[in-house]
Amino acid sequence: MDVMTAVLTRRSEHHLAEPAPSDQEFTYLLRAAATAPDHGRLRPWRWILARDQGRHALARCLADEHPGPPAHKEQIQANAHSTPLLATLVFTPTPHDTTVPEWEQLAATSAMTSSLILLLHARGFGSVWRTDNLTESDRIRRLLRLNPGERLLGWLYIGTPQRLTPPRRRTPEDVTDRISVFTPELMGL
Numbered sequence: 659m660d661v662m663t664a665v666l667t668r669r670s671e672h673h674l675a676e677p678a679p680s681d682q683e684f685t686y687l688l689r690a691a692a693t694a695p696d697h698g699r700l701r702p703w704r705w706i707l708a709r710d711q712g713r714h715a716l717a718r719c720l721a722d723e724h725p726g727p728p729a730h731k732e733q734i735q736a737n738a739h740s741t742p743l744l745a746t747l748v749f750t751p752t753p754h755d756t757t758v759p760e761w762e763q764l765a766a767t768s769a770m771t772s773s774l775i776l777l778l779h780a781r782g783f784g785s786v787w788r789t790d791n792l793t794e795s796d797r798i799r800r801l802l803r804l805n806p807g808e809r810l811l812g813w814l815y816i817g818t819p820q821r822l823t824p825p826r827r828r829t830p831e832d833v834t835d836r837i838s839v840f841t842p843e844l845m846g847l
């Protein structure tokens with residue numbers, strides 16, 4: 659799949675089933691995703707993979723911690739239960755880096771994740787990045803043994819999309835109003 663096709667046919671997939679990438683395949687794809695732009699090559703992130711019992715325990719905790727009504731909690735638990743691989747994204751910034759401020763490290767983490775999502779898609783796997791307003795939960799932090807200074811950025815739900823028809827290739831929207839051209843003359847220089 660060429661890059662343009664991958665970008666235009668990717669969708670957040672909310673109904674996922676086996677198979678998911680093995681640990682080995684996930685690592686292979688992550689190594690490629692980690693080549694995304696990353697000022698200082700700090701790799702200020704880590705992933706925690708949960709399958710089977712680990713995933714069920716995490717699913718229960720996500721549902722318990724969700725502030726929404728019972729129906730919403732049940733939906734979260736059902737989703738997390740049925741998705742074969744729950745990958746927790748943890749931001750691990752190098753503090754007080756004078757060359758690479760924290761916002762740049764967060765941007766690098768986002769770039770890596772975006773690449774990973776596209777690579778998964780190109781291999782036939784589906785994913786959705788979810789936070790469900792749960793990234794500040796102390797209980798989830800404790801369950802996942804996060805260190806002080808680390809930050810939860812959500813979960814990549816990963817598996818094989820359960821849809822009858824593949825997503826249609828999207829028609830890119832007009833973004834010309836988001837582009838301007840700078841010339842010194844314009845600035846009166």
Ligand SMILES: Cc1cc2nc3c(=O)[nH]c(=O)nc-3n(C[C@H](O)[C@H](O)[C@H](O)COP(=O)(O)O)c2cc1C
Nearest residue numbers: 668669670671672786787788789790791792811812
């Ligand atoms: C940081 C981040 C957090 C997200 N959290 C959620 C979420 O909690 N629940 C959800 O359904 N989708 C979540 N999404 C997915 C977006 O809703 C989705 O990308 C958007 O609706 C566009 O759909 P598409 O990915 O199919 O283009 C999140 C995406 C990002 C980048």
